[in-house]
Amino acid sequence: MSSLSYLVSRLLQIIPTFLLVMVVIFLLVRMLPGDPAIAMADAKATEAQLELIRQKLGLNEPFFMQFFYFVKNTLSGDMGTSILLKAPVLDVIIERIPVTAFLTLYAVGLSILIAGPLAFVAALNKNGMLDIAIRSGFQVGLSTPVFYIGLLLLTFLAASLRLFPVGGYGTTFLEHLHHLMLPALTVALYTSAIIMRNLRSAVIEVLDAEYVQFARSKGLSRSVVLGRHVLRNAMISTVTLLGLSIGSLMSGTLVTETVFAVPGLGRLMLEAIFARDYPLIQGLTLTFAVMVSLVFLFTDMVQAWLDPRLRLS
């Protein structure tokens, strides 16, 4: 299969998934007791305003048509008006996306920096003291809730030692890096525990593989074998794992943004929930789903690029 047809078939797979995602989000608000128009409107909305919403959502028409209207409105970028912020949902979300995207990428970068070297050290010392120490550390990391890690970092590094700001986002790139250091580290400490576990076994597995033994018997130096053969192949499983962990990464981001008052999508989601802002909840849930599927798609692409075996099968 050529790369292009692989890409096309992968893109086509997204369509049915997306229709179902829309069904879930559509049903979510319909699960509420009472008139969805009331849920989607300001508490002080007049009867005329409610009627306008009913018309837009097709609430006076059969259920199936209501779904059709929902898909049509969403595809044309109209996800309603946020009750909380009194602005179009799409605008509100687009404004916050860069913050969450920055935080997520930052966290991914940090978790690779943390997990990568440690996984190699652990794998090369398999079952040694160092390996056991590293693995125990990460086991504790996996059992620690994200908000607790965040709170600890916030207390000791930001509030007591004043090394980092206690919240916010800043305006320039460097300020973003500085402000988001602790939130990104919070997410990364949790994510790196997941990566580390799998990367360690991947490295051990690759070290035993025939082509690595062959490379060694050819007389290649240890560092060349590790760098060129082991690293590249261990990368494939890491990329896959990172891609598949995007869901828990986003979940972690959501909680972390709340702890550190980062003005991103996650914190907005929580504000929307407490304000019962259903148009915004709908829009955000959809945004998260879109982001995850884009990452899945990207992961598949990178994986195919790193591992020619997949493209050809």
Add this chain to the structure above:
Amino acid sequence: MTQLDTLQATTPQKPKLHPRVKALLRPGFLLGFFILSSSIILAVFPGAFAPYDPNAFDFTAIKQPPSWAHPFGTDNLGRDTLSRVIWAYQVDMQIAFFATFFAMVIGVIVGSLVAYHGGIADVLFGRVVDVTITFPFLVLVIAVVAVLGPGLNNMYVAVTLVQWVYYARLTRAEIMTQMTNDYASAGRVMGYSSPRIIFRHLLPNAMTPLITFWMTDMALAILLGSSLGYLGLGAQPPQAEWGVLIAEGRNFITTAWWMSLMPGIAIVLTGLGFSLVGDSLADVLRPRGAS
């Protein structure tokens, strides 16, 4: 040959332990087992271990640092933090069970049926899996909680609605593997009914990964439950739950750090207990021959 040599030669070698027994004697398992059984005892008899009434205000002892009288200190209303952490075991261990059990039961039933019958049901199930993994888990759960309203029971409903899919996916994969074995075809040839083949023959052989996953999932459920409690969407104050306790201490973190720090230790310990036991169980229950 000296006497010593003969003695050494005849000394029986250290008896070789069965690998399963060996797995049970590993320090990791013993530690996990100890943590887990203590947690269960604390959850069942909190009153026997808590030194004070967890909800009793004492305005003469507000925000006291850890001391002999109050090992975990007291909170902004003079309540004893240790007692509140102990009483919270009841709530959080309950979360570990109820947030996973129904999802497992539903997931196992659906997963087995889908794997055994295949066809259109299997195709539909594949779509359900695709959609579920497209949402970040927490986003979907809190979206459902947003609709149902905050609280422990609604949290159980929300988690079950999402989490059963993961159990079903795992069960489906395991049953599919088991079905390639001869004993499955033998059952069919003997004319056994499909529920009998699925639940009496295939499922028992597919239980190991499920039990391991359940253990890990209970650890995750405690993390999730306390996160939702912290965010104000799970257990509601004044109920003592670890996440709620941490949230209560958040505003006093610079003046009374113990209010938030201590409940967190309980979360980490309990989570660790579940994952240590889960990891070792995987080795204990693994069928002979496999490594």
